[in-house]
Structures are given as C-alpha cells and as structure tokens.
Amino acid sequence: MNDRPLVLNDPQAPSFQVNRSSMVDPGILELERRRVFDVCWIYVGHESEVRAPGDFRTRTVCGRPVIFCRDSKNAVRVFLNTCRHRGAMVCREPEGNAKIHTCFYHGWSYDRDGRLDGVPGEKDYPASFKKSDYGLKEAPRVETYRGFVFLNFEPEAMPLEDYLAGAKEYIDLVIDQSPSGQMEVIQGTQEYDIRANWKLLVENSFDDYHLLTTHSTWLNYLKNAGVEMKRPERGHLLPAHGVGKPLGNGHAVIDNVNFRGRPVAKWIPVYGAAAKPEIERIRAELVARLGEARAARVADTNRNLVVFPNLVLNDGSSMTVRTFQPLAPDRMRVSAWALGPKEETPTARAVRLDSFLTFYGPGGFATPDDIEALEAVQSGICATYKEVPWSVMSRGMEKPGEQLNTDELHLRAFWLQWDKLMRAEPRAPG
Amino acid sequence: MKKKAAARGATGKVTRGEVEDFLYHEAALLDAWRLDDWLGLLTSDARYFVPSNDRPEADPANTLFTIADDIDRIRGRVTRLKDKSAHAEYPPSRTRRLISNVRVVERNAKELRVESNFAIHRFRRGESIREYVGHYRHLLRVERGRLKIARREAVLDAMELGSMGVVSFIL
Numbered sequence: 260m261n262d263r264p265l266v267l268n269d270p271q272a273p274s275f276q277v278n279r280s281s282m283v284d285p286g287i288l289e290l291e292r293r294r295v296f297d298v299c300w301i302y303v304g305h306e307s308e309v310r311a312p313g314d315f316r317t318r319t320v321c322g323r324p325v326i327f328c329r330d331s332k333n334a335v336r337v338f339l340n341t342c343r344h345r346g347a348m349v350c351r352e353p354e355g356n357a358k359i360h361t362c363f364y365h366g367w368s369y370d371r372d373g374r375l376d377g378v379p380g381e382k383d384y385p386a387s388f389k390k391s392d393y394g395l396k397e398a399p400r401v402e403t404y405r406g407f408v409f410l411n412f413e414p415e416a417m418p419l420e421d422y423l424a425g426a427k428e429y430i431d432l433v434i435d436q437s438p439s440g441q442m443e444v445i446q447g448t449q450e451y452d453i454r455a456n457w458k459l460l461v462e463n464s465f466d467d468y469h470l471l472t473t474h475s476t477w478l479n480y481l482k483n484a485g486v487e488m489k490r491p492e493r494g495h496l497l498p499a500h501g502v503g504k505p506l507g508n509g510h511a512v513i514d515n516v517n518f519r520g521r522p523v524a525k526w527i528p529v530y531g532a533a534a535k536p537e538i539e540r541i542r543a544e545l546v547a548r549l550g551e552a553r554a555a556r557v558a559d560t561n562r563n564l565v566v567f568p569n570l571v572l573n574d575g576s577s578m579t580v581r582t583f584q585p586l587a588p589d590r591m592r593v594s595a596w597a598l599g600p601k602e603e604t605p606t607a608r609a610v611r612l613d614s615f616l617t618f619y620g621p622g623g624f625a626t627p628d629d630i631e632a633l634e635a636v637q638s639g640i641c642a643t644y645k646e647v648p649w650s651v652m653s654r655g656m657e658k659p660g661e662q663l664n665t666d667e668l669h670l671r672a673f674w675l676q677w678d679k680l681m682r683a684e685p686r687a688p689g
Numbered sequence: 690m691k692k693k694a695a696a697r698g699a700t701g702k703v704t705r706g707e708v709e710d711f712l713y714h715e716a717a718l719l720d721a722w723r724l725d726d727w728l729g730l731l732t733s734d735a736r737y738f739v740p741s742n743d744r745p746e747a748d749p750a751n752t753l754f755t756i757a758d759d760i761d762r763i764r765g766r767v768t769r770l771k772d773k774s775a776h777a778e779y780p781p782s783r784t785r786r787l788i789s790n791v792r793v794v795e796r797n798a799k800e801l802r803v804e805s806n807f808a809i810h811r812f813r814r815g816e817s818i819r820e821y822v823g824h825y826r827h828l829l830r831v832e833r834g835r836l837k838i839a840r841r842e843a844v845l846d847a848m849e850l851g852s853m854g855v856v857s858f859i860l
Contacts, residue, residue, distance in 0.1 A: 450851065452850075597753045609751070616753075627778075
C-alpha cells in the first residue's frame with residue numbers, strides 16, 4: 260500500500276513536497292486510521308463538559324462512538340458506545356445525566372461505572388455467564404492535561420504529557436487566562452462538514468500565508484471598524500511579526516504579536532466602548548497575578564496550536580477548540596467550541612463570544628472562506644493528482660534561524676511526523 | 690400594503706396577509722441578492738441570529754451561536770458579501786426560499802412577533818443541493834407606516850449543520 264514516497268524532503272536542494280494522493284486515496288485513509296489515529300493521543304473533550312457524576316456526552320472519536328462521562332466517583336471515563344450483547348449503541352442521546360444507560364434492543368443496562376447492571380431473563384444464560392465479564396469496554400488509555408481529555412487506543416503509548424511535548428507550554432498559556440486556572444467550554448457547538456481531506460484543515464489552521472488573500476474581506480471589516488493595522492515591515496506579509504515553530508511529535512504553533520484584539524486582554528474598537536474598562540480590568544488582574552512579562556506573553560500574542568493529529572487550539576480573537584474526524588478521504592466533520600475562563604463576567608463572556616463569531620465558525624467572516632479554499636483544493640486535486648502529483652511546501656527552507664508564521668516549517672513538522680508514522684511497521688499481531 | 694399599515698398607524702391593524710407579503714418580499718430580495726434593498730427593511734438597531742443547532746433556544750451573550758449580528762455586523766456582512774473576495778459566496782450561490790405557516794404569535798402597540806417556516810435550497814456549480822430547513826422568528830415594527838425588521842432569527846431544524854457546511858449567505 261504505502262510503497263511510494265508521500266513526502267519528499269530534500270534539505271540539500273532544498274525542497275519539500277507532499278504527494279496529493281495522500282489526500283485522495285481511500286487506502287491512505289485506511290492506513291491513517293491504524294497508523295496515526297490508533298496510536299496517537301486523540302482529543303475527546305474538556306472536563307468542563309461533564310461536571311457531575313452521571314453527566315455524559317456521546318461523540319465520535321477515532322471513528323468510534325464513545326460515551327464521554329463522569330462515573331459515580333466523578334472521575335472522567337470514556338466508554339465505547341456499543342452494547343456487549345449484540346452491539347447496539349447503548350446511549351443515543353447527545354448529552355445528559357443518567358444513573359443507568361439501558362440498551363433499548365434487549366434491555367441490557369449499565370451503571371455509571373460501565374458495569375453491566377441489568378440483564379432481562381438473566382437466569383436463562385448458562386452458569387458460566389457472569390455479568391462482571393460484560394461491562395462497557397473503555398478506551399485503553401484516557402489521560403488529561405489541564406482539563407483537556409485525550410484517549411489512546413494503543414495501550415503501550417507514551418504518557419500524554421510526554422506526547423504533548425512543547426505543546427504543553429502553549430496549553431499553559433491558555434490556562435493562565437483564568438484566575439483560578441480553570442477554563443470551561445461554553446455551551447453551543449458548531450458541528451459541520453468540510454468536503455476536503457482532514458489534513459488540509461490541519462494546514463489551514465496555522466497557515467498565515469493565506470491570510471491576506473483568503474481573508475481580505477475580514478481584514479477590511481476590521482479596518483472599517485477602526486482597528487489599527489500597520490503596513491507590514493520589510494520581509495513580512497502581515498501587519499504584525501509572528502513565527503512558526505515545531506513543538507515535537509508533530510505538534511506545532513504559530514506565535515504572533517497580536518494586532519486583532521483579544522478578550523484576554525487587548526481591547527479593539529470592534530468590542531465596543533462599553534467593554535473597554537472590563538478588558539482593562541482583566542489585563543490588570545493578569546499583571547497582578549502573573550507579573551508584567553508573563554501577562555504580556557499571555558495577552559499580547561495570538562497562538563494557533565496544532566496538537567497532532569487533529570486538535571486545534573486557536574488562542575486569539577477568541578479561544579476556540581476545534582477537532583475534526585475524517586469521514587472519507589474527501590470529507591471531514593468538524594466540531595468546534597468556545598473556551599473561556601470559568602470566572603469570566605457576563606460582559607467579558609459576551610465580548611468573547613461576539614469576537615469569536617466575527618472571524619470563526621460557519622457563519623463567521625473568515626472560516627467560510629477557509630472552507631471554500633479547502634474544498635477548492637480537494638476539487639482541484641481529486642481528479643488530477645496523477646498528472647500533478649506534488650504540492651509544494653518549502654517556504655522558508657533557505658532561511659537560517661527564525662521562521663515566520665507565513666513560512667512553512669511548522670506545516671512541514673506536521674507532515675514529517677505523519678510520514679514517519681505512516682512508514683512505521685505495524686506491531687506484530689497479538 | 691405599506692400605505693395601508695400607515696393609514697391604520699398601529700401594529701394592531703396589521704393583518705397576517707400583510708405580514709406574509711412582507712416576508713415574501715424579504716425572501717425575494719435575498720434570493721435576488723439585492724442586499725442593499727434588504728438592509729432597507731431593517732431598523733437601525735436590527736439584529737440577526739442563527740443559533741447553534743444544539744442550543745436553538747439560547748442567549749448569544751452566554752452561548753456560542755453560528756451567527757449573532759448587531760446592525761453594524763449585519764452591514765459588515767452585506768459589505769463582505771458584495772465583495773468578490775467573499776470566496777465562499779463567489780460566484781454567489783443561487784438560493785430559493787419557500788416561506789409558509791406564517792403566524793403572528795404576539796403583538797403590542799409597537800411590535801409584532803411573527804413565526805414562519807422556511808425551506809431554503811442552495812445551489813452551487815457542480816454541487817448537490819444543500820437544504821436549510823427551519824423556522825424564522827421575526828420581530829417586526831411599524832416605522833413611518835412601513836413594516837421593519839427589528840430582529841430576525843433563523844433556527845435550523847437539523848441536529849448539526851453537517852452537510853449544510855456553512856451559513857455563508859444570509860439565511
């Protein structure tokens with residue numbers, strides 16, 4: 260299957276090319292499911308989405324239906340949502356609280372800890388049948404970093420914290436926005452499909468090279484609203500300086516000097532004059548708690564972080580948590596949420612949500628054009644990838660030292676990790 | 690119908706037929722991409738909402754919506770949509786709106802609360818139809834004898850946006 264090179268990295272030339280079949284070929288997606296998704300830490304949800312014993316959310320992670328929930332002791336658990344009897348999805352509601360999950364087909368029921376609790380007509384099973392053998396299956400590994408819950412279908416995987424590597428620094432910058440260190444997912448889910456390969460959204464999520472051409476209408480909106488934008492400095496394409504950085508294990512970030520406002524905590528005119536004192540108060544709290552330098556680090560830079568392979572934390576105009584599941588080589592489902600400090604006031608929360616919608620989401624002034632770009636790529640490559648097999652990703656390769664956010668070092672980091680995993684020999688069965 | 694409403698001088702006399710005509714007119718302007726004319730139907734403090742599919746009844750101050758525009762952002766949205774660089778709507782999609790089940794559910798001296806059902810078909814070159822089905826909640830006012838939209842909310846029935854993908858046009 261994987262007998263041809265999919266990533267051509269030649270540091271001498273230098274050149275870096277990605278084979279377009281990797282975004283078209285169903286065989287590649289099958290291989291990705293096993294060699295990427297089944298061995299990496301994959302984002303499930305945030306602890307704040309399930310708060311009390313019995314709280315649950317059902318979602319699809321790694322292609323599997325799961326129940327993301329709190330057990331009787333309020334620990335976070337991730338169960339496979341399939342009945343041990345015949346396999347029906349046990350829980351079919353999107354969210355709720357339950358003491359018992361009952362499979363409606365034959366009535367087997369499971370408690371909050373996943374134990375098989377009730378079996379109608381239990382006495383007619385053979386003596387060897389023990390309910391304790393038939394609890395809901397769990398993801399082999401579930402670990403949490405600062406509220407973000409991940410699972411791993413590889414029992415021997417390295418611990419989550421090791422896996423996250425340099426991404427931890429950027430998650431810490433997110434958490435520092437809350438006085439108590441607690442961020443929460445705000446209700447309201449944006450869930451939509453993109454008719455493109457999932458890896459194109461990874462690239463797009465932290466590709467600042469496209470900003471000026473793809474998002475000129477959003478930039479015009481900001482300018483018309485009175486947001487100050489400097490002419491780019493020499494050697495830059497964008498109004499503010501930003502760098503692209505690999506963070507290990509395929510994670511990477513763009514780390515930009517903020518010019519577009521931040522709910523924590525840089526006011527811009529779009530937020531409205533009424534919100535200005537509130538944003539300044541948040542800024543003062545940051546400085547008092549973290550000191551000038553760290554407060555400036557938190558509040559004066561925007562960071563778009565990709566946690567390999569499919570989690571994006573965009574920490575800028577607002578704070579978005581975005582994950583996406585491949586449905587087919589040319590289709591993905593995106594789930595996106597807004598994240599905010601737990602103790603945020605109603606005024607600040609409203610600014611955060613309003614700011615989110617200006618740029619982000621299926622009704623925003625920017626995301627629909629991103630989606631259009633990805634779908635244009637998919638339409639462009641799907642029937643031509645044999646004649647035009649290679650995409651170019653060599654920006655910045657000849658520059659020594661710091662790489663810009665409009666360069667492609669961080670994109671190459673993603674693809675190199677992807678290629679490494681795709682080439683890895685599968686473990687011997689058993 | 691606008692002159693009639695003026696003559697009566699109060700929302701209490703506005704008939705369902707007049708409300709229907711108004712909603713059909715709005716739909717026709719949007720389908721024709723006559724967006725500046727559509728802006729003319731709005732009050733100077735109008736708002737436009739599309740709630741997230743999983744929280745159709747929520748408040749945009751504490752809930753993530755798909756769209757939650759005040760009048761400034763509505764105007765910004767129209768400016769954007771008229772720009773060829775609004776790539777998601779260039780070339781503009783064709784839409785056809787079917788509005789039905791129009792009901793005036795509440796009225797006071799100044800405002801009418803109107804609900805209706807919509808089915809919007811969106812067509813783009815080389816793509817299968819995208820269908821947006823749901824209901825509108827309009828808050829209408831009579832200003833200088835004309836019905837105006839103070840608030841319009843488009844609530845989608847689908848459990849998630851899913852294959853609709855984006856709400857890049859005015860729903």
